[in-house]
Amino acid sequence: MDINDNIDSPLELKISFNKLIEEYEALSNSEDAFTSNRANYILQLARDYPELRDGFSDVSVLETRKDVIKTILQDSFSPILTKNEIKTASVPFHNFIFNSSTRFNSILKTAGEDFQLQMKNMPEDDVYIISCTIILNFCYGFNLSFKRPFYYEIPDADGILRFYKILYNADFCEIIPKENAIEITQSDYDELLDNFENIELWKKKFPPNSYVFKGFVISNIFDVTDDQSISNIKTSLIGDKKRQDDEFSGEFHDVFRSLFGISDLKVGFSIYNQDEGFFERVYGSGMNSYLIGDKASKTCSDALCNSSYDRLLRESKFISISDVEGMFNNNEVPPPHIKSLYSQGVKSAIFAPIANEEGLMGIIEIVSGTPKVLNSINANKLIDVMPFIVSAVERTKSEEENLVEAIIQQECTSIHPSVKWRFAKEAKNFIKAELHGQKPSFKKIAFDNVYPLFGQIDIKGSSIARNTATKRDLTLQLSAARSLFEKASKKDALPIFEQLIYQINEYLADLNKNFQVDSEQQISAFLNEDIEPVFRHVRASYELKEEIDQYFESINEKGNTFYFHRKDYDDSIIKINREMTSLLDEKQLDAQAMYPHFFERFKTDGVEHNMYIGESITKEDSFNPIFLYNLRLWQLQVMCEMENAYYQKQSEWPVQLDVASMILVFNQPLSISFRMDEKQFDVDGTYNARYEIVKKRVDKAFIKGTNKRVTEKGKITIVYSQKQDEREYLGYVKFLQSKNYLDTDIEIVELEDLQAVTGLKAIRVSVLYHKAKDDKEYYTYDDLMKEIKA
Incomplete structure (x- = not known):
């Protein structure tokens, strides 16, 4: 060779x-x-x-x-x-x-x-x-x-x-x-x-x-095992692998085993929640806490004895237990951390505080199933790696805070990416002014000459549905109360029982005949102030403990009333909104790729969305009216798709509700500015305010000469005021008819006048529905309902 x-x-x-x-x-x-x-x-x-x-x-x-x-x-x-x-x-x-x-x-x-x-x-x-x-x-x-x-x-x-x-x-x-x-x-x-x-x-x-x-x-x-182990620990902590990664968890345990030379060594973590005085587990694949065991969290007093608490939290020094079993057996009342370790089969352990200048952030837990191999002597090996662990936890906390902030921004007060550049520019000016010793101020952020688009998919009859659910819950609760008093009367015919039964019957009769806005409040007050105190007496004296306990268990803590039918209604609204916003957000990615524009949506009894498109938002000399027309067509098509997605999911929701969709067309450019107090954009100027008035009221408007609302289930309603808008949208409707999104029953109606707004008209056309995503057949609303009920 x-x-x-x-x-x-x-x-x-x-x-x-x-x-x-x-x-x-x-x-x-x-x-x-x-x-x-x-x-x-x-x-x-x-x-x-x-x-x-x-x-x-x-x-x-x-x-x-x-x-x-x-x-x-x-x-x-x-x-x-x-x-x-x-x-x-x-x-x-x-x-x-x-x-x-x-x-x-x-x-x-x-x-x-x-x-x-x-x-x-x-x-x-x-x-x-x-x-x-x-x-x-x-x-x-x-x-x-x-x-x-x-x-x-x-x-x-x-x-x-x-x-x-x-x-x-x-x-x-x-x-x-x-x-x-x-x-x-x-x-x-x-x-x-x-x-x-x-x-x-x-x-x-x-x-x-x-x-x-x-x-x-x-x-x-x-x-160089010790040096390399420390280096590997550092690499693991600063690397891209996340704690949810099985591979990361396995490698992390391996490098600690090399550092200590212990084959059965395991590593655990617990996070210290200073605000609430808790130790909490780190959630992730392979991430255990031997201090708190299988619980999600423990108070510090439940997790540690006083001396261990002082050493870890106040002195920021490690503690070692070389013989867990011996300590457990030699104490009549073993300390809580010894009990926790013993129950998990740990024989020796080291707890080291992860702390910086601001205090304790967490505990790293080194454990072994072999006694004596972990002790106060080799615990000193941690001294060289603790700075890296502290840095990693600091970074993780910072990342988590940023993530929390991002989620808050996304869910609550998000700044849309299309306009973020303008906020960033103003923020930089703010910082520059501060650095130059000037009094900084965040200047008004406005965008001129932008075209608005507004759309909504609204739940029809939501107020009636909620009132019905409320009446049913109150009826259920009043009936339950009456039944309990009737049982109590059989044991002891006190006049107060009869009087309360009489009042309950009055409220039940009133619920069926005349449910007013304040009926719920009156009945809730009666149940809380008159019924509940008597029940507490009856519970102790009339052998109705289990039934009365069941009554109180049925009460919703927030509203102090039964919450069954209203829960179904609220759950349905939440699921509807979640489904619709998810689809709209997904579709918006395609729209932004076509041409950048401002977009925001709101969850009400349904989902509303605003869009603004124009030169001042894109920051580039590239705007052309073709992008506005394209976005209008996209909006109309997506509204049809949202209607279809809604009815394909309708049967999955606890309460079967209908929806009606509307688009508002406004063909004049306007100005919008960001209102710092409300953390949202609003239109500028008196003339532009007309647009906001129409947005808020138009879906409740009636067709002129009728008592019929302009929005209707099974139809898309397009509200406008200019003849050119009518011609434009009839072209879009015709195109979507060719793609079987819309039916052929187009009608053009006039709307009754709104406050300070006249001359509004609407195109109404039925949506064609599919029973499933891949279904080639299409149906009108009435056909779809018949198919679903068949």
Whole structure:
């Protein structure tokens, strides 16, 4: 076997001891007799076996000359130190070792027969280029450094990975150009500096096997497990992998096992909630808390004894329990953290505070199922890693706060991306003014000449549905109360029982005949102030404890009344709004990709949305009316899709409600500004205020000369005032009819006058529905209802 087999390299490798023998030639003239005699002895061996000096690549020579080679290398591999030093002799960038110390051999033997020695950090794809950089240094004197730390990862007897750093001694190497070597000039060097990854260029300058490597390298190897473990912990904490990642969790446990040298070691965390005085678990894959066990949180007093509390929270010092079982058995009332550890099978543990200048943030928990292996002595290993853990927790807290802020922004007071640039610009001006010692103020943010679009999908009869649910809940509660008093009367016919039954019957009759706005309030007051105090007396005296307890369990804490039918109604509204906003938000991504514009939506009894499009929002000289027309058509189509999505899901909701959709067309550009007090955009100017009046009232408007609302279930209503708007939208309607979004029953109606607004008209057209997303059939609203009920 030749060591150059299957190697693509500019270097032809030859094992040679020439440079080492040259050192002995110098030592042969030493005044020290022992040194000179030893050197002459080595030189005589070298003369007898010239191939050791000339170099060879046939590995069989190593076997036939092994005794001679061992003698030549004896000074480099001292027999006195061989059991302590970790050392090898090899050729560079090759896992071929031909001499090694006793300790290195012992380490490999412990790793097992199946273990394959592999150098870490060795970039296999770049070995050719790295060899070229070595040639540049050796042969041409260029000071080009490519020094990277190389490691072996070798398991010990317990299967724990230990890390060994390799330091090369290249004193006994030489590189000699062959006939096919190309002379490297300064310009060649300059070109190579900017082309590290261009392998073809490097091969052109350094053809394969164009140089001879003669010699060998001595690898001095050091156990750096502690240092590398600390580095790996740091890398884990600052890396991109998240705590929900199974791989991250496993690797994190492994590096701590290497640091402590304990195979069954586990790591837990608990977060300290200072505001509430709780320890809380960290949620994520493989993230346990041995301090609080399987609970979501624990008060500090329930998790720790007083002395441990003081040490961890007040002194910010670690605590260690080397023998959990012994402490549990030797205490009549074991401390709470000992009970928690004992119940989880932990035999020894270390708790260390994660704290900064502001105080405690959490606890890192190192545990083992083996007694005594964790103790106050090796707890000091944590000192070197705690700064990284503290930094990681600080960063995580900051990220969580940013995420919370982002969610609040998204759900409550979000600044739409289309206008965020304007807020950022003003914020920078604010900061500049403050830095220059001026009194900063956040100036008005306004956008002129923008076109508005408004749409809503409104739940029809929501007030009636809620009133019906309220009446049913109150009827249920009054009936339950009456039944309890009737049972109490049978045991003791007190007049107060009869009087309360009479009042209950009056309220029940009134509910059926005349439910007013204040009826709910009156009945709730009666139930809370008159009924409940009597029930508390009856509960103790009339053997109705279970039934009265059931009555109180049925009461909603917020409203102090039964909450069954209203819950169904509220749940339906929540689910409807969630479904509709989700679809609208998804569709908005496509619309923004067409042309950026401002968008906001609101959850009411249904979903409303505002859009504004124009030059001042996009910040670019690119606006064209075609983008407005495109957005109008998009809006009409999406409203049809939302109607379809609603009725496809309707059967899943507790209360079956209908919806009606409306679009308001306003063809004049207007100005909008951000109102800091309400954290939202509003229109500017008296004339523009007309638009807001119409938005708020138009869906309740009647068709002129009728008592019929302009919005109707099963139809899309498009409200406008200009003839050109009518022509434009009739074109959109015709297009969507061709795509089976809309029916052919177009009607144009006039609206009765609103306050300060006259001349409004509306196009009304029925939506065509599909029973499912992939359903090719389409139906009118009435057809769909028949199909659903069939």
